[in-house]
Amino acid sequence: MVLDVWKNIKKGQFSPVYLLYGTEAYLINETKQLLLEHALHEDEIDFNFSQFDLEETPIETALEDVETLPFMGERRLVFMQNPFFLTAEKTKSKVEHNVKRLEAYLADPAPYSIVVFTAPYEKLDERKKITKELKRKATVVEAKKLNEHELKKWIRERTTAAHVEMEEAAIERLLELAGTNLMMLTNEIDKLVLYVEETKRINEDIVEELVAKSLEQNIFTLVDSVLQRNVERMMTIYRDLMRQNEEPIKILSVMAGQVRLMYQVKELSRQGYSQQKIATVLKVHPFRVKLAQEKVNQFHEGELLQLIRELADADYKMKTGQGDKVMTLELLLLKMKR
Known part of the structure; x- marks a missing residue:
C-alpha cells in the first residue's frame, strides 16, 4: 500500500526499482517527491538525479545513465516517465525499446541506483512478460483513489x-x-x-x-434542503453560490448528479448491494456512497424521480435559451419547496 511505501522511504529504506502506476497523479507525485527528499542530499541532485521520458528516449539509453556510478554521493535516482510498452494503449511515439535490456537489468539491478517508473495509466497489460517481470521485481505503488x-x-x-x-x-x-x-x-x-x-x-x-466547502458539498446540502423542505437553508445556500459566481448550468448539473446518485444508491441498496459494490458499479468514491446512504432512507423513490424530471426540464430550458438561466434555476428551487 502507498502509505507503507512512504513510511519506508522516510526511514531511508529504498528499493532498487519502483513502479508507480495509476491515474491518481497526487500519489505518484508525492511518492516521487519523497524519494527526491530522502534518497539524495540537496547538493547531490545536480549530479545524481535524472529523468527520462520514454516516449522520447529508448530504455537502453536511460539504463546507461542508471548504470553510471554516482558522483560525490551514495546513489543515483532516475525517474523514467511514460513507459508505454507496459500497456496495450496506442501511442504516437516512434521510439523503439529494447525491453530485453530492461529484463536483464531487473535480473541484476545496480546496487547504487534507484529507478522509478511512473506509468500514468489506469491499467497495465498483464499479458506482457516485461509487465509481469517489472511487477514481480519492483516495489509497486498503485496510484488509485484511496478508500x-x-x-x-x-x-x-x-x-x-x-x-x-x-x-x-x-x-x-x-x-x-x-x-x-x-x-x-x-x-x-x-x-x-x-x-x-x-x-x-x-x-x-x-x-x-x-474548511471551505466544495461545490459538491454545497450542492449536496442544497439538495438535502430541498428534500427536507427547509426553504431558509435552501435559499441561503443558493444565494451564496450566486455570490460566488457559480454558473447556473453547472449548479444544475451537479444537483442532477447528486439526486441521480441518491436514487441509484437507494435502488442498489434495496437490492442488497454493499457500499463497496455500489461504488464499483456506479464508479464513484465509496465515501460519496456512504454520504448518500445516510440520506436516502428519508425519501421515497417517487420524490427523487420527480426531482430528476424537474431538473432535466430546467436543464433543457437553459440549454435551449428558453429563459434567463439564473431565473430558471431560482424558479426551479421555489417550485421544489412546495
Whole structure:
C-alpha cells in the first residue's frame, strides 16, 4: 500500500526499482517527491538525479545513465516517465525499446541506483512478460483513489507528522466538507495545522469554521434542503453560490448528479448491494456512497424521480435559451419547496 511505501522511504529504506502506476497523479507525485527528499542530499541532485521520458528516449539509453556510478554521493535516482510498452494503449511515439535490456537489468539491478517508473495509466497489460517481470521485481505503488479507511489513515499520518492531533469527528467532517480530492485535502490540512500551532489539536468546530466547502458539498446540502423542505437553508445556500459566481448550468448539473446518485444508491441498496459494490458499479468514491446512504432512507423513490424530471426540464430550458438561466434555476428551487 502507498502509505507503507512512504513510511519506508522516510526511514531511508529504498528499493532498487519502483513502479508507480495509476491515474491518481497526487500519489505518484508525492511518492516521487519523497524519494527526491530522502534518497539524495540537496547538493547531490545536480549530479545524481535524472529523468527520462520514454516516449522520447529508448530504455537502453536511460539504463546507461542508471548504470553510471554516482558522483560525490551514495546513489543515483532516475525517474523514467511514460513507459508505454507496459500497456496495450496506442501511442504516437516512434521510439523503439529494447525491453530485453530492461529484463536483464531487473535480473541484476545496480546496487547504487534507484529507478522509478511512473506509468500514468489506469491499467497495465498483464499479458506482457516485461509487465509481469517489472511487477514481480519492483516495489509497486498503485496510484488509485484511496478508500475511506485509507483516506482517514492518510489524514492522521499527515497531521501526526506535523505534531498535531486531529479528532476522529474532525476527520469525518473534513471529508464531508472538502471531499476526497487529495490536493484539496492537503491544502485544507496545512491550513488547519497552521491555525492550531499553539494548541496542536484539531476538533470538529475548527474544521467547520475554517474548511471551505466544495461545490459538491454545497450542492449536496442544497439538495438535502430541498428534500427536507427547509426553504431558509435552501435559499441561503443558493444565494451564496450566486455570490460566488457559480454558473447556473453547472449548479444544475451537479444537483442532477447528486439526486441521480441518491436514487441509484437507494435502488442498489434495496437490492442488497454493499457500499463497496455500489461504488464499483456506479464508479464513484465509496465515501460519496456512504454520504448518500445516510440520506436516502428519508425519501421515497417517487420524490427523487420527480426531482430528476424537474431538473432535466430546467436543464433543457437553459440549454435551449428558453429563459434567463439564473431565473430558471431560482424558479426551479421555489417550485421544489412546495
